Amino acid sequence: RLEQENAERLLHDRKLSLILDLDQTVVHATWDPTVGDWMKDENNTNHPATKDIRKFTLPGSSLMYYIKLRPGLSEFLRQVSGLYELHIYTMGTRHYAEAVAREIDPEDKLFRGRILSRDESGSVTQKKIQRLFPCDTSMVVVLDDRSDVWSFSPNLIKIKPYEFFVGIGDINSPFAPKQILAEQEKIQEAMAKEQQQQRPLAQKQNELAPGQDRPLLVDDDKELYTMSTILTEVHERFYKGLDVYDKHKKDDENGAKSSVGKPDVKDLIPEMKRKIxxxxxxxxxxxxxxxxxxxxxxxxxxxxxxxxxxxxxxxxxxxxxxxxxxxxxxxxxxxxxxxxxxxxxxxxxxxxxxxxxxxxxxxxxxxxxxxxxxxxxxxxxxxxxxxxxxxxxxxxxxxxxxxxxxxxxxxxxxxxxxxxxxxxxxxxxxxxxxxxx
CATH class of the missing domain: 3.40.50.10190 (BRCT domain)
Structure with missing residues (x-):
């Protein structure tokens, strides 16, 4: 009943639902303290690229997280929030998800607490739309840098992974050693401490240009602009199809039912892709x-x-x-x-x-x-x-x-x-x- 009421509200507002992944989709994160050093050192060649890096610790931990928002994120969220109701679905912990949400939506106007983390998802390796929309997924779009965790869902639009911190990858990867949640958190903590000791970013900087003044951190990603265009087109196609459906959904004068079907994102997205x-x-x-x-x-x-x-x-x-x-x-x-x-x-x-x-x-x-x-x-x-x-x-x-x-x-x-x-x-x-x- 609640889902039906939600669908009716979205239809009234002419919106769809958009599930957003966090890591390497809209942000990139690391524990490497080298980032903190570069942020403090104005003479470092990487310092200019660190000007808008966010940092925070999580409850019960002294570990510092460094978060870089994907270029164009604020504009992207502003544009798509007019067309979609936004949800977060992440393999990170609840505390991590809430901390990142505060950085990208400090007034909680966009997500309004609509966050599903690995603590509630029931799986540390797979994501399912049905965890958020158990009955009807016809109005749900997913944006993620991985398609395998969604079992290649037709609702998915896949974005190129964002890797600002070169060589770090996804710190909340769902494909860590298969352990129960408590053990996985211990593994993650150990990995973070090891990464802090090894300082992979400093090593990468030395490998890139030893003795040269070339930055490792380059902020030239433009993928969110492409995604904004695609998501806008999906929305337009859905509601154009819905207008046609509404126009023909009643029986004609002879009692024959219309052959026009109700639009479904699961049909629209694959159809759009096949034309490329x-x-x-x-x-x-x-x-x-x-x-x-x-x-x-x-x-x-x-x-x-x-x-x-x-x-x-x-x-x-x-x-x-x-x-x-x-x-x-x-x-x-x-x-x-x-x-x-x-x-x-x-x-x-x-x-x-x-x-x-x-x-x-x-x-x-x-x-x-x-x-x-x-x-x-x-x-x-x-x-x-x-x-x-x-x-x-x-x-x-x-x-x-x-x-x-x-x-x-x-x-x-x-x-x-x-x-x-x-x-x-x-x-x-x-x-x-x-x-x-």
Whole structure:
């Protein structure tokens, strides 16, 4: 009954509900005391970037938290609060969530206590919309930097992780060692103390530019501006659809019921995403583990969710080869085709993160001969293969299909995890034992 009353109130105000994650979505946090040193030292190259860092301690702890608000957050919240009722859902503790909420909404006008933390969520690894909206999720949008914790919900809009404190990651990550809550808090406290002793930010600064005056902290993130545009469009589409539904919901003169359905965010968001890469036909090279089913790959699933068609090999209608390196069989054959974009995976990640197909020329795979890139006049014959016929049928490239015996796959998995976290991709495929070269 309460949920129905809430829905009616939102409809009257022409609003939707927006569930916001905190860490790496709208803020970035660290315990590293190096930040405090940089804040005090006006001569430090990182000092200018620390001017609006917030800091606080939590009840019962002397540990200092340093919080950086994502650029544009105040404007973002002001804009979306006119269209959405805002909720916080975090894997952090209740005290942490309330402390961050006070920093981003000091007068409690935006959230009004609508906070769900790990202390109440019932899970330390998964989030469920039903914890807040058990009956109807048709008007609920989620904004988070992780899709796996939401089980890839159709209500989710995924944002690139915000990592202002380089190399720190998410201090409230749900994928810490699987322990009961009390033990996890002890682990978190121990991790914080260890981080304070190791001072990872100071180490990163030294690695970046030893002896040089280059800042580690760079505040050039613009993702919230993109998210504001997307959320505005979702809201507009929902209420346009609702207006049409209201107009046709009554039986017509003959008693036949209207075929116009009530709008649902779970339909709207996937529909909007599928238009981004509509008409794009992709082949991957060197990015999918050899033993993995292609359609289970994180890249394959990501591309298809945004409307692309993914294929196992080159055919006459392939438009893009997304490759990890030059020189593979697929890349070489695509170069001969002369009309296929050969790009890095960043093209896919940026296009899907920004909900806008990016200019391929900015993502051309390194080490390619410029004369052989897309649109060149290299004198090579254009492909005339039928749509379903692979190029060079039976061709085999040992470099692309064999496993190197001297490769440390554990190290490679860790490097892949780090790269995907920085690029904003997380599909939980880190159990793969070996990557397709």
């Amino acid at each position: 890469l509509d008409g794009v036909h992709i082949v991957f090279s060197g990015l999918i583990p050899q033993q993995q089913v292609l359609s289970d790959s994180m890249y394959w699933r990501l591309a298809e969710s945004f409307g692309a068609v993914c294929l196992p090999d080159l055919t006459g209608n392939v438009t893009h080869v997304i490759a990890a390196k030059a020189g593979t069989d697929k890349v070489n054959r695509a170069r001969r085709a002369n009309k296929i974009f050969i790009v890095t995976v960043d093209w896919l990640l940026d296009s899907t993160a920004r909900w806008d197909k990016q200019d391929e020329k900015r993502y051309i795979l390194p080490s390619l001969n410029p004369s052989a890139s897309v649109g060149s006049d290299a004198g090579e014959v254009e492909v005339e293969n039928p749509e379903s016929t692979p190029f060079d049928d039976g061709a085999f490239d040992p470099d692309e299909h064999s496993l190197g015996e001297d490769v440390d796959w554990d190290d490679m998995d860790r490097e892949v995890d780090d790269a995907l976290n920085e690029s904003g991709t997380d599909f939980g495929d880190t159990d793969s034992e070996a990557l397709d070269r």
